[in-house]
Amino acid sequence: xxxxxxxxxxxxxxxxxxxxxxxxxxxxxxxxxxxxxxxxxxxxxxxxxxxxxxxxxxxxxxxxxxxxxxxxxxxxxxxxxxxxxxxxxxxxxxxxxxxxxxxxxxxxxxxxxxx
Amino acid sequence: xxxxxxxxxxxxxxxxxxxxxxxxxxxxxxxxxxxxxxxxxxxxxxxxxxxxxxxxxxxxxxxxxxxxxxxxxxxxxxxxxxxxxxxxxxxxxxxxxxxxxxxxxxxxxxxxxxxxxx
Numbered sequence: 317x318x319x320x321x322x323x324x325x326x327x328x329x330x331x332x333x334x335x336x337x338x339x340x341x342x343x344x345x346x347x348x349x350x351x352x353x354x355x356x357x358x359x360x361x362x363x364x365x366x367x368x369x370x371x372x373x374x375x376x377x378x379x380x381x382x383x384x385x386x387x388x389x390x391x392x393x394x395x396x397x398x399x400x401x402x403x404x405x406x407x408x409x410x411x412x413x414x415x416x417x418x419x420x421x422x423x424x425x426x427x428x429x430x431x
Numbered sequence: 432x433x434x435x436x437x438x439x440x441x442x443x444x445x446x447x448x449x450x451x452x453x454x455x456x457x458x459x460x461x462x463x464x465x466x467x468x469x470x471x472x473x474x475x476x477x478x479x480x481x482x483x484x485x486x487x488x489x490x491x492x493x494x495x496x497x498x499x500x501x502x503x504x505x506x507x508x509x510x511x512x513x514x515x516x517x518x519x520x521x522x523x524x525x526x527x528x529x530x531x532x533x534x535x536x537x538x539x540x541x542x543x544x545x546x547x548x549x
Contacts, residue, residue: 320473353540359520361474361540407473411538417462417526418487419538421473 318343320410322422329398330430337393337425339408345369350384350391351409351419361407367391395427403429433458435541437523443547449511452544455504456525462486464538465498465508466522474522480506513548520545 319342329335341350352364365375367384375382379399383392395402405426409419436455444450456463462481466474477496479487483503491498495514500506510517520543 351537358542359522359545360542361522361524363537363539366537409473417538418464418476418479419466419474421475423471423473 318345318348318410318412318420320408320420320422322406322408322425324425325423326426326428328428328430331400332397334394334396335398335427337395337406337408337427339391339393339422341389341391341408341410343410343412345412347413349411349413349417351411352382352391352393353407353409353421355405355407355424357404364393398429400429400431403427435523435525435539437521437541437544439544440542441545441547443549444513446515446548447512449509450513450546451507451509452521452523452546454506454508454523454541456506456523457527457539460525460527460539461503462526463500463506464524464526465506466524466540468520468522468543470519477508477521510546513546515548518546518548 321340348369350367353361354364355361372384379396381394405424407424408422411417411419438453442450464479465477467477468474477491478498480500483500496510498508522540522543524538524540526538
């Protein structure tokens, strides 16, 4: 069975601070994908990133960066110099490979950026 | 490119009534999903279609929920009769199956249909 844990229910930071959202996962699959989605108040889940299990290189996209550590089954997400528009609920998710793409989501972290 | 379209966006019904949600996936996407998201929780898969066939409906409450994707394009999710605990956002999503190689399939979501059962 697959499981994703986001222990931080809510985080509030002042604008321009850096913030890290934690994600820990469990799976018996040897190959899998990890995802982060952003859910603004409108409700749509916005895709941010997908990483496969055999690529542990960290990734940076603008103010966003992701740290994938297979040894600790973690896939953490850092926002640098946070902005008010970053306020949303962020979900970490896990899926299998081809033929098993069902996403298993964590419970989400509500991030509030205080102006 | 148009995203995943869903309607209606909002619906309020009384318990024991019925409701139907419609979804049109991204053009060309073979796989379609319906997820249920209860307030404060992560989305949970209800049903997955590959073209017009069901791949996974293990978490669909089949006594009251039904879904179809007759022509392999758009889909309808129906709840009949609705219960109070069905109040949730129903998210439709789609992805594209590439049959060559280990190409990952990112799942793209619609804005959701918000259901309140009173």
